[in-house]
Amino acid sequence: MASTTKLVDKTSSWQPTDGLLLEVDDLQVEFRTRDGVAKAINGVSFELREGETLSILGESGSGKSVSAQAIMGILDSPPGFITGGQVRYCGTDILTLPEEQRRRIRGPEISMVFQDALSALNPVFPVGWQIAEMFRKHRGTNRTDAMAQAVRLMERVQIPGAKQRVRAYPHQFSGGMRQRIMIAMAIALDPAVLIADEPTTALDVTVQAQIMSLLKELQTERRMGLILITHDLGVVADVADRIAVMYAGRIVEQADVFDLYAQPGHPYTEGLLESIPRLDQKGQRLAAIGGLPPNLMHIPSGCPFHPRCRYAEDVCRADPPPPLREVGVHRLAACHVSERLLAKEGTPAQAGPAPATGAGDGGGGDAGAHHGDHGDERGGDGDMDGDMGGDGDVEGGSGR
């Protein structure tokens, strides 16, 4: 049912050229608060194609959710303001569209799944009603038909007893079921782009996997472009095609998922990968990135990561910050020392024991030695990387 409608919808207004759905170009967002101006997004650019999954990875406060809200057009304003850049959907800059046209994009074209479904669903309306509202308000479907479609969607996202539970309220469902309802609502009008903002963060680990595979399944089925926002490296490994790592409102590295896991091109990414706990390192200290993310009101000069970076040199502290540039095939990084980082341990294909570089990386004994280890194992692991997406083992990506 929905797919036929989709064809009608798409031919009428929005058609991607060459499969290119979304282009975010130098997006800038700031929050003007009483205490000062927080620069939440400082020139973010990326693209999303049909059927592609882009994962935006970063700590809290790195600007990943704000980017999503800016794209959706649901940024709280004030205090949030988009101060520059473009968000082109099917070639049209939607930031310049009048609100009424913008509104018609939300739902049928670009849709969003939120983190905590219990608070993101309205507590006083039945779940079926909330799903049906999409059909009623966007397509003018009558109540009965919209409700029937809601039931079908709930069945599609595998909610047992959908017909009986369509009139139940959000608090009467478990966390996983609620997130399924959230997803059903987001895909109701068959959007071309789905933004999932930490869709599994509030869920149990077992349920996380189910939700991720449901998202992946729906994406494949509908050829949606999926933007998956997360801080959890484990979640993205199986699902994402490309990863954009954000830090202090900038994309610091963008690469295909295998490349990124195999060989980070930015010290921050490297730190993230190292901080995944590993079973075979029991008893050792967890490798955490030292220091804290910067205060967005006082972002350090030059590369915003330099105070925490073990490779930092003088050039890193000086403005302008390193631009996001091509550092390899199909990969971008915003770092002065990317090449050194990429060359350091060799490509995954080469089994490169790297004690020398490990000692020379300036980060001090422990971290350096650990780093060497890492390279070793990854080298041995290299030929497996092709299977990684399928086998579902997250730690496999960072070397086991």
Added chain:
Amino acid sequence: MVSYTIRRILQMIPVLLGATFILFAAVFALGDPSAGRCGQRPCPPGYIAKFRAEYHLDQPLLVQYGYYLGKLFRGDLGTSFYGNPVAHELAIRYPTTIKLTVIAILCEVIIGVAAGVLAGIRKGRFLDNLVLISTLLVISIPVFVIGNLAQLVFGVKLEWFPPTAGQGSLYELLLPGFVLGALSVAYISRLTRNSVVENLRTDYVRTARAKGLSNARVISVHTLRNSLIPVVTFIGTDIGSLMGGAIVTERIFNVNGIGNFIFRSINQKDGQSVVGAVLILVVVYLVMNLIVDLLYGVLDPRISND
């Protein structure tokens, strides 16, 4: 839900018994009601004796209360000092009080909720500040000042409304009704404003925007439905207290309602009338509270009345 309702109604019985006894004792403590019955001159002893015997005033408190309860169980609210049944005295005055309440509540709902919603969605702007300041003003001025001022300005000087409401017609009651509701209008607009501000920040309102719903729908359906839950509670209990009559407002505008009746009965130490009137008032209050609690369960599905 049914068993909850029955339980709540049964709980009213001890409350009512306690309330009647406290009231009865309070009026008893006021002293001899026969004093001053005959103006400046003392009453003839025969009249006083007959008067006391008729209302059992010569008996101890508990016996008087016993007589009263006995009548009450037979559905008799007693007899006022004018010789009319208290039930009759209340029946002729309640329509006026109800009209007054309806006008006051309508003011509260229409002005209070509208001002609150507008202030809430324009938080921090001019309208919000206007509502905050004007409600603060209303809250800080005593009702007898507002009442007398309104009577003087709109009733006497401008002659827009009748200055008094002796007949109790709807038109006459507009001004007193507005004065009566003024304080609650202020409270409700502040309550609504804060509730709307709070709800606009919630995740589900953000979801509603992400669903591509129009701004009007996001506010009127997704925000208001949740914002009005505390407001409905407030209005419910307010109806309960307004139905008890507004002594000050009814005195100012000479409204012949329950408030005025209670005032006069207290002055005359007319125990049966006071207790009868207040008893009804307590019942209305309890019933309104029950309705509010039941409504709460309907408005917010997360609350169950079991």
